[in-house]
Amino acid sequence: MKKKNEDMKNQLARAMADYANLQKRTDEERGTMFKLASISFMTKILPIIDNLKQAQNHVNDSGIAIIIGQLETLAKEEGFEEIKIKVGDLFDESTAEVNEVVETLEEKDNNMISEVVMSGWKYQDGTVVRHARVKVNKSKVNPS
C-alpha cells in the first residue's frame, strides 16, 4: 500500500512537471508559430521569384524587373533576405548545398564556390529558409 502510494505520488509529480514544462513550451511555441507560418509561405514563393529571374535573364523586360523588385521588397518586409554567397567564397554547408563538384588543378581553389546555381534565403533571426545550391571546386591533388 505504501509503495503504491509512493508510486502514485511519483506519477503525480511527473504529470505535474510535464504539464508545467508543456505550458512553458506552449508559450515559446506560440512565438515561433508566426515565424514558421511565414517561412512555410516564403518557401513556396521562392521558386516563383527564381523563375521570374530566369525569365528576366532571357527577355530582359523592365516590367518583369519591377515585379521582381516588388517581390523582393515584400520578402524583406516580412523579414527574409538573400544569403550573400558569391563565386570564390569557401563552401559552407550551413548555408549551402553542393549541387555539382567541379574538378580543378589549382589547389588554392579547393572547396571554393565556382557558381551559385540557386540563391539561398534566410529569416531575420538567421534561420536558413532555403540553402543555396552551388557548384564547388575540388582540387585533383587534394582528395579532402
Next chain:
Amino acid sequence: MSKIIGIDLGTTNSCVAVMEGGKPKVISASDTGKNTTPSVVELAKNLVGDVAKRQMILNSENTISSVKRLMGRRFEDKEVARTQKMVSYKIVSGKGGMADVEIGGKTYTPQEISARVLMKLKKDAEKYLGETVDSAVITVPAYFDDSQRQATKQAGEIAGLKVERIINEPTAAALAYGLDKKKNEKIAVYDLGGGTFDISILELGDGVFEVKSTNGDTHLGGDDFDEKIVDYIAEEFKKENSMDLRLDKQALQRVRDAAEKAKIELSAAEEVEINQPYITQKDGQPLHLTMKLTRSKFEGIVSDLIAQTIKPVEDALKDAGLKASDINEVIMVGGMTRMPKVVEEVKKFFGKEPNKSVNPDEVVAIGAAIQAGVLAGDVKDILLLDVTPLTLAIETMGGVATPMIPRNTTVPTSKTEVFSTAADNQTQVEIHITQGERPLSNDNKALGRFVLDGIPPSPRGVPQIEVMFDLDANGILTVTAKDKATGKTQNIKITGSVGLTDEEVKKAQEDAEKNKAEDEKKAEQIKAKNMADAMITTAEKSIKDAGDKAPKEVVEKVQDKVKALKDILETGTKEDLEAKTKELSDTLSEVGQAMYGAQGAQPTADGSQSTEEPATASDAESSQGKDKKKDDSKVEEGEVVE
C-alpha cells in the same frame, strides 16, 4: 530519474520520441525542425544529419551513410560487399574480421559512426526536454542477429546512453498501434522505407510479441520510386526536345525536386502539374518542363516496384506457416506506405484494411517511446486520463442548457461560475443538471436537481450564486451551489449517471447533430426573449429610480415601449423581439441622460449584463414559496448531500 527516450535508428533516416503526459511525442531536430534526421555523418567536422547530407557530393569519401547495413557484420558478409558498391567511403576488415569504415587513414567501427547519430538525437531530446537524457530504448530490424543487436547497444553506450532495451522495429510499430492490449493476434508489419523493405510476421500471446518470420529486400525503397519518376520525366522531355536533362546536374536536381513533390502530392491528388520553367536551353532558346502526371500513370511507372514487395510477403507467411487470411492486423510503416496504390495492394493481398493512422515515418520511434515509458513507469493504466463524452450543463432562464463542462474535457476537472436570480425577491433557485449536446435542457438527459433556498429577497440579478461542477477521474460529478451573501451551501453527488455506454453517447451526439438547426433557432428565440425580459426590468427600474428627475414625456415614451415589448414577449418572433428590445433600449438611454450621476450602482442596471449571466431559476420557481413542495421532492430525488 530522467526520461527514457525511444529511438528509431534507421538506415536512411532516424527519429526520436519521448513520453510526455502519458502520450508519445516525436521530437523535431533542433537545426531543421524536421521530425526525422538523415542517418548521415561527416567525421572531420562532426556533421550529422541534413548538414552532413548537404556536403555529401563534395566530400563523399568522408561522409558516411547507410552505416546500419554494416552494423555487427563481418567483412566477408555479402551485404558488406553489396554496400561497398553503393557508398563512396571505404569499408575495411577491422578487429576480429568485422566490417569497419576507413576515413583519412583511420578506421572507425559502425558503432562509433552510429553513435554520432544517436548523440545528435540525444542532444535534440535534451534541448526539447530541458533536462539531461541518459537512457534510451533503441529499435532494430527483426532480422538483426545477436551480434548486430550487441553492436547497436554499444553504439548507444558510446553515445552516452544506457540502452534500457533493444526492441524489434515491427514490435515497436505494433506498440504504437496499441496492439499489445489485444489477445493472441497474428500481425503483419509491412515496412517500406527510404532504402529497405521489411516484412515481419508477429504473434502476440499474453502481451508478448514473438517474431514468427521476417523477409524483405534490403535494396528496395522510396529512393527507387523517385528514380523511376525522374527517369519518366526525363524520357518524356527527351522525346519532345531531344535533350537529356539527366546530363545537366543543375537541371537534374530540379527534376528530382519536382519528382519528389509530385510523388507526395499524388498520394492525395489524382493529377499533378510539373512546372519547371527555364529548365535548360537549346540553341540559345529557353526550354520549359511542363507536364501533367496522373496518379494512374505514376502507379503504372512504379507497379513493378510494388509487385517486388509481394513475393517477400508470401515467403514470410510461408515461413510462419500461415495463410494471408490468418493475419488479424496489418501495420504500415515507412514513408512509401502513404502511396494509395501500396495500401491497395497490401489490402488486396491480406483481404483487410491495413492500420495506417499513425505517421509511418514516426510509428517506430513512437513505439520505442511507449516501451521506454513502460520501463520508466510513465505508462500505467491507472493514470490513463479519460475525457467526458458529453457536455455537462446547468439549466438557466428559459430552459437553456448552459454548458459547465464541455464534452471532450479531460477529467478530473472542475469549473465554477456565478449565476443569479431571474425574478425580484426570488428566495430559492433550482439547480437542474443535464448531460447532452442539445441547447435546451429538456432535450438532454437530466442527471439531478436540487434547490438552494434561503436567499435574502433582493432585485433580480443581485444575488450571487456560485455553482461548482467537479468531475473526478472516476466520473463522479459533484455539483455545489453557494449563496455568496449568506454562505449557504447545497450539493449533490451524482454517480453512475455520468458514465454512459458507447451507444448512448453516440445516440446523444447524433441527436444533437440531427436537430442542430432547429435547436439553434429555439435557443436564439429564448435568448431574444431573455434579452427582452431583462430590458423590461431594467427600464422599469430605471424609471422608478429616476423618479421626478426624468422628463414626463420621456417616461411616457419608455412606458409605451415597455408595454409594446411586454405584449409580444410570449408570442413575438425573434426578429420582432430584438427590434422592440432595441427600440426600448434606445429610448431608455434618454432617461439615463436625464438622471446621469444620480443613479446608484445596481448590477442589473445594464440589461446586457444580466442576460450574459443567465439566472438559474426558471420562471416557474420565480415566485416565492410557490411549488415549494414539488421542489422539495426534487431535492430528494437528486440525493442532495448537505
